[in-house]
Each structure stands twice: as structure tokens, then as C-alpha cells.
Amino acid sequence: ETGVTQTPRHLVMGMTNKKSLKCEQHLGHNAMYWYKQSAKKPLELMFVYNFKEQTENNSVPSRFSPECPNSSHLFLHLHTLQPEDSALYLCASSQDTGQLQPQHFGDGTRLSIL
């Protein structure tokens, strides 16, 4: 149990669907992150939120839309995705965005785009 819960664990969707990924952390952290992990590639940072404010958008296409209603919850809204968006999407949290803070990851949502 990492303290970071992601749902759903698996998602299959068509390119025209709209779906959302959910992340919840029970660690009292103030920073939350979305990462994309594709086969044979390193984890790719997508978005960073610190105290509910977005502080980093790593040139992510607008078909991915994050939402952070409070410090414990993070969503990733998906629409009109492409086959290359199939990947493992990982959520993480940390006490803050400082460099001394380790990140705590959920177990991810495995997304498949048909």
C-alpha cells in the first residue's frame, strides 16, 4: 500500500470516447504529478500541481486535461486520444516540489486506445 490510489487500473477506450483517470493520495502531501510510461521509454512527466495550482505542463497535447480540486485528488480527463497515447499513466505525490522530497507513486492506469 503506497498511499496513492489510482482508478481504474485498466481502461480500454475508442479514439472518440471521453474518460477520466482518478488519483487519490492519503499521505497529506501538497504536490501531485501525472507521468506517462511507454514501453522502452523513460517516465515522462506530464503535469505538476503544487497546493492545487498547476506549476508544470510539459508540452502535453490538449487532448489531456488535468484537474486538481484539492491537494488529495488529481484527475486526468481524456478525449479524442490517439493510438500512440496507449501507455501506463502514473500518478505520484510528494510533500512539496522540493528536490529533497521523494515521490510516492500509485500503481498506474493501463490505458489502451483502440
Added chain:
Amino acid sequence: SQKIEQNSEALNIQEGKTATLTCNYTNYSPAYLQWYRQDPGRGPVFLLLIRENEKEKRKERLKVTFDTTLKQSLFHITASQPADSATYLCALFTGTASKLTFGTGTRLQVTL
């Protein structure tokens, strides 16, 4: 651009031996470097953080070194066990303070 390189080939070692994994980076001078473990179907788990002024850091059977001249970190697991089999990732902050950049990871397989 910043590159973080880890051996993409899997490392196979026998139980009881010491496993050594390498992380090399270019074009940056990080103040801290982190190591994570990732099991199949799971998210990464933080293991150790080492600062630039620390040459070596230990935690139980784990040892990390950080050579800022060589731009390299080595990750050692002594007395390795089959349960140590996993992918090990190194990571460092690049650019803005909040951006943690990961290497591709090295898969370690410990056999009996």
C-alpha cells in the same frame, strides 16, 4: 539536452552476489540524485536519495555512490536475493525544481 543513461540490457546475477547498476548523465549538474525500484505492473518505489556532497550512501544492503566529476551514480545491492529482481530507475531534477527526469531503468534478474 539532458540525457540520463542506464544499461538497457538486463543484468543477470546469481543469488548472493553483488549487483552493480550504472546511471550516467550529461549536460546537467544535479544537486541530488534518486533511485527507485519498479516491479512489473506496479508504480516506482523510492529507495534512496544522495546529495552531490555525499560520495556514498547506504541503506541496509543497498549502497549508492555519486561522482559529480564522472557524472555517474552507481547502485549496489549486496548479498542479492531473488526478491531483488525488479527494474531500477535513477532520477534527477533537471531544469525547474519540480521536474524529476528518469532514466529508462535497468532490469535486474537474480537467480538461485
